[in-house]
Amino acid sequence: MSLTIKHLIGLHGVPSDDIQTILDTAKTFREVLERPIKKVPTLQGKTIVNLFYEDSTRTRISFELAEKRLSADTINFSKSGSSTKKGETFKDTIRNIEAMKVDMIVVRHESAGVPQFLTRISKASIINAGDGRHEHPTQALLDMYSIRERLGKLKGLKICVIGDIAHSRVALSNIFGLQTMGAQVSVCGPLTMIPQNIESLGVKIYTDISKAISENDVLNVLRIQLERKAGTSIPTLREYHNYFGITAERIEKNNKDILILHPGPINRGVEITSEVADGPYQIILDQVTNGVAIRMSVLYLLGTRQ
Amino acid sequence: MKILLKNLNLLNPEQKINHESDLLIEDGKIIELGSNITSIDSQTKTFDFTGMYCVPGLVDMHVHLREPGREDEETIETGSNAAAGGGFTEIACMPNTNPAIDSAEVVKLIKDKAKNHLVNVHPIGAVSVNRAGEGLSPIAELVDAGAVAFSDDGVAVKTSALLKSAMEYCLMFDKTIIDHCEEICFSDGAMNEGFISTLLGLPPLPSVSEDLIVARDILMAEYTGGKIHIAHISSKKSVELVRNAKGKGIKVTAEATPHHFTLTDDVLKNYDTNFKMSPPLRTEEDVQAIISGLKDGTIDCIASDHAPHSVEEKEMEFIYAPNGILGLETELALCLNELVSKNHLTLDDLVLKLSINPRKILNLPIPKFETNELANLTIFDPEKIWTVDVSKFKSKSKNSPFDKRLLKGASVAVINNSKMFFENKFTDI
Numbered sequence: 072m073s074l075t076i077k078h079l080i081g082l083h084g085v086p087s088d089d090i091q092t093i094l095d096t097a098k099t100f101r102e103v104l105e106r107p108i109k110k111v112p113t114l115q116g117k118t119i120v121n122l123f124y125e126d127s128t129r130t131r132i133s134f135e136l137a138e139k140r141l142s143a144d145t146i147n148f149s150k151s152g153s154s155t156k157k158g159e160t161f162k163d164t165i166r167n168i169e170a171m172k173v174d175m176i177v178v179r180h181e182s183a184g185v186p187q188f189l190t191r192i193s194k195a196s197i198i199n200a201g202d203g204r205h206e207h208p209t210q211a212l213l214d215m216y217s218i219r220e221r222l223g224k225l226k227g228l229k230i231c232v233i234g235d236i237a238h239s240r241v242a243l244s245n246i247f248g249l250q251t252m253g254a255q256v257s258v259c260g261p262l263t264m265i266p267q268n269i270e271s272l273g274v275k276i277y278t279d280i281s282k283a284i285s286e287n288d289v290l291n292v293l294r295i296q297l298e299r300k301a302g303t304s305i306p307t308l309r310e311y312h313n314y315f316g317i318t319a320e321r322i323e324k325n326n327k328d329i330l331i332l333h334p335g336p337i338n339r340g341v342e343i344t345s346e347v348a349d350g351p352y353q354i355i356l357d358q359v360t361n362g363v364a365i366r367m368s369v370l371y372l373l374g375t376r377q
Numbered sequence: 378m379k380i381l382l383k384n385l386n387l388l389n390p391e392q393k394i395n396h397e398s399d400l401l402i403e404d405g406k407i408i409e410l411g412s413n414i415t416s417i418d419s420q421t422k423t424f425d426f427t428g429m430y431c432v433p434g435l436v437d438m439h440v441h442l443r444e445p446g447r448e449d450e451e452t453i454e455t456g457s458n459a460a461a462g463g464g465f466t467e468i469a470c471m472p473n474t475n476p477a478i479d480s481a482e483v484v485k486l487i488k489d490k491a492k493n494h495l496v497n498v499h500p501i502g503a504v505s506v507n508r509a510g511e512g513l514s515p516i517a518e519l520v521d522a523g524a525v526a527f528s529d530d531g532v533a534v535k536t537s538a539l540l541k542s543a544m545e546y547c548l549m550f551d552k553t554i555i556d557h558c559e560e561i562c563f564s565d566g567a568m569n570e571g572f573i574s575t576l577l578g579l580p581p582l583p584s585v586s587e588d589l590i591v592a593r594d595i596l597m598a599e600y601t602g603g604k605i606h607i608a609h610i611s612s613k614k615s616v617e618l619v620r621n622a623k624g625k626g627i628k629v630t631a632e633a634t635p636h637h638f639t640l641t642d643d644v645l646k647n648y649d650t651n652f653k654m655s656p657p658l659r660t661e662e663d664v665q666a667i668i669s670g671l672k673d674g675t676i677d678c679i680a681s682d683h684a685p686h687s688v689e690e691k692e693m694e695f696i697y698a699p700n701g702i703l704g705l706e707t708e709l710a711l712c713l714n715e716l717v718s719k720n721h722l723t724l725d726d727l728v729l730k731l732s733i734n735p736r737k738i739l740n741l742p743i744p745k746f747e748t749n750e751l752a753n754l755t756i757f758d759p760e761k762i763w764t765v766d767v768s769k770f771k772s773k774s775k776n777s778p779f780d781k782r783l784l785k786g787a788s789v790a791v792i793n794n795s796k797m798f799f800e801n802k803f804t805d806i
């Protein structure tokens with residue numbers, strides 16, 4: 072099976088056959104990860120650059136591990152903030168990297184649109200590891216994989232993404248990917264954290280966390296951070312926790328069949344209590360393992376695409 | 378030297394002129410009008426302009442020339458050349474240069490560099506020293522040196538107290554404050570807030586950020602009796618605010634840019650920074666409101682907000698790239714395409730918006746088609762079809778979102794200051 076897409080910029084517009092192929096291929100790699108020797112030679116001779124303009128240890132390690140398991144040669148390039156402030160423009164950096172004959176670029180950037188920009192200036196296959204508050208497609212794919220692994224399907228499920236939707240790159244990718252696979256997606260959070268017109272994407276908005284828990288099959292709980300401008304979206308973390316936090320009490324009262332995901336890192340006692348984060352409803356560590364398999368799948372499918 | 382311009386459609390709504398005529402110009406002055414001009418000699422150069430319109434020279438009252446400070450992006454000369462190429466004989470330049478136009482010396486420097494050009498360059502002085510929003514610039518000195526209006530463009534006049542002072546002070550000179558209406562606390566947004574910003578994951582800038590300052594400015598104009606001009610109006614609500622204020626007799630005027638009546642935020646879908654400007658492109662509803670504002674006179678004039686930026690800066694990541702696009706060389710054609718061809722404005726209306734009204738706002742003399750008047754005119758062909766090619770622009774920068782666009786209507790010639798720009802060259806006449 073080969074993908075119709077050449078790059079993975081986001082899940083917006085990616086056909087369901089492609090998503091299915093990525094998820095199915097990830098299953099094979101998931102089995103590889105259980106073997107004593109976890110390495111396959113599929114991307115031998117391919118060069119992948121991990122271009123991280125924003126700190127994200129977890130995502131970078133997950134990609135790096137996936138690349139190593141596929142026997143690719145990898146280069147890490149990390150920088151933060153605007154490239155031009157430091158003398159070299161982003162485009163020049165890319166041209167330099169390009170001159171080293173790389174096959175794929177995994178990119179994380181604070182500005183939305185950078186992966187798309189890369190497809191215009193580079194011949195390499197581009198994988199978005201998170202751009203601004205736009206998309207983070209491999210995160211959504213691993214979420215989908217993990218849900219499917221646990222519940223056996225995606226079609227017909229109701230999934231609610233909870234937290235700071237406006238500043239999240241995970242939310243949009245979840246919405247696009249899950250909707251393509253036939254699931255219903257909703258969001259829940261204080262209205263200051265819900266971006267304008269999101270309902271135009273066919274997304275229901277909850278502001279009552281209990282209702283969100285009782286009316287959904289899956290909760291994808293996002294990490295809450297106090298923004299630079301503390302106090303402008305939410306007054307305090309305590310208030311957020313009291314009104315939107317996922318607690319064992321809320322789950323037991325509203326929906327004991329709920330499945331809980333969290334992209335990490337967890338802010339214990341804020342968006343989720345430790346009791347829930349370590350408890351029976353969640354699959355947070357499975358997500359981490361599945362993340363490697365999903366990234367292997369994406370790298371393999373794009374890297375061997377004819 | 379005499380030149381004879383034949384078969385023009387002469388149009389000047391201010392003089393109620395709208396008929397065919399020839400024009401004889403000697404040493405830069407109109408010496409004869411009519412259809413049977415005889416006082417020509419063998420040296421007289423004759424031009425046949427059949428089918429073309431001749432109007433009082435166009436004015437763009439919102440241009441960024443970048444000199445002094447960023448001569449790599451535009452200079453007074455290249456910007457003036459771009460203006461002439463686009464059909465303008467007069468421009469007003471914004472004070473966000475480095476140093477800012479906050480001293481008589483800078484006003485003089487600009488006027489001095491511009492003095493031998495066809496295009497008249499009118500400096501707009503900064504409202505506050507270094508546009509920092511603290512103390513007033515030496516407004517009287519700037520007026521004496523030749524500043525035609527005051528603005529801290531790039532940002533709004535920072536505080537209501539400063540705005541009040543500036544308006545009261547400017548009353549003494551009958552000068553307008555031109556405000557870039559944007560509430561600074563929202564300015565980390567990179568595009569209009571709405572469905573598209575949600576879809577693209579770019580930091581949103583709500584249209585209410587503009588409306589708040591427009592409302593403030595109108596209230597201050599009413600309170601002080603001063604004159605306020607709303608630069609590059611872009612939101613539906615702001616148009617309504619100006620319309621209501623005008624109804625009450627408040628001294629408010631407004632301009633709109635061609636991009637705000639031509640494009641919506643939908644074009645940002647491939648994150649092209651050549652569509653990034655402030656105020657940002659908004660929705661179809663806003664575009665329609667701008668057009669109706671132009672139709673009913675709520676919006677007095679059209680100005681380009683010509684904002685040259687280097688390729689390196691525009692090629693930055695979207696959230697870091699600077700705001701602004703070129704305008705001078707596509708402005709007239711976009712007006713003809715989007716407003717006249719679509720029957721929103723008549724050619725008479727267009728001349729008001731691009732030539733007469735900006736002069737009234739800035740208190741500049743309006744050129745007349747009369748003997749002994751200085752020839753300050755634009756000749757354009759409303760039917761000429763051409764494709765925008767930024768590589769041929771006279772501007773030093775290339776950041777136009779309209780590159781490769783097919784447009785109908787173009788400037789053919791401009792005449793001012795005893796100079797003519799025709800067929801891509803300047804000649805003394």
Ligand SMILES: [Zn+2]
Nearest residue numbers: 530531557608
């Ligand atoms: Zn402005």
